[in-house]
Amino acid sequence: MDHADHVALIRRGVEGAGPRWLELGSGEGAFTTALADVLGQGGSIHAIDRDGRALERAVTAVAGRFPAVGLTAIEGDFTRGLPDGSFDGVLAANSLHFVADRRAVLAAIRGALRPGGCLVVVEYDADAGNPWVPHPFSFDTWRVAAAAAGFERVELLHRVPSRFLGAIYGSRARSPRPPDDPRDRP
Ligand SMILES: C[S@@+](CC[C@H](N)C(=O)[O-])C[C@H]1O[C@@H](n2cnc3c(N)ncnc32)[C@H](O)[C@@H]1O
Incomplete structure (x- = not known):
């Protein structure tokens, strides 16, 4: 996969959502860079990863290509709490499959949005893992889990074939709006 694939996997889920984003498990910044590309000037990303060296590379990558996007790097474990929100969006690319029971982190994400x-x-579109990808979840599984965690309007954005575990998909789910939100009126 290249930068164009990374952008294609997330673009429709990012455009129009707002400028303030949190990324969980940014690694060396493949999707951080894609997110910065879609957000453009005025965008801001808080990127959290427990691997400080990978984070440094992410910072370098984003600063080199998209310097108009603000990046705050946070070395830490996203299962132990999230930075103060609220955020317009949260991106988790290939990182939630390291968490066996995702209910607590999904509740924390809802609270941060x-x-x-x-x-x-x-995520990989598979439900059986291996030592490198221990707990992947297909889109069909994710649709049910996200709804159970209180997210709404779960949709598939894009899917890319992968020699490893078959395919990768990008998806978007939304945190609920209050029942009287004017944007939901006909
Ligand atoms: C497979 S890499 C994906 C990196 C990048 N998002 C991508 O798709 O190219 C997973 C990243 O998530 C990070 N990670 C996994 N579990 C984490 C946790 N509980 N807290 C913080 N970072 C975590 C790892 O350190 C690693 O950098």
């Missing part, structure tokens, strides 16, 4: 904010997940 503004009402109606977007959770964009990029």
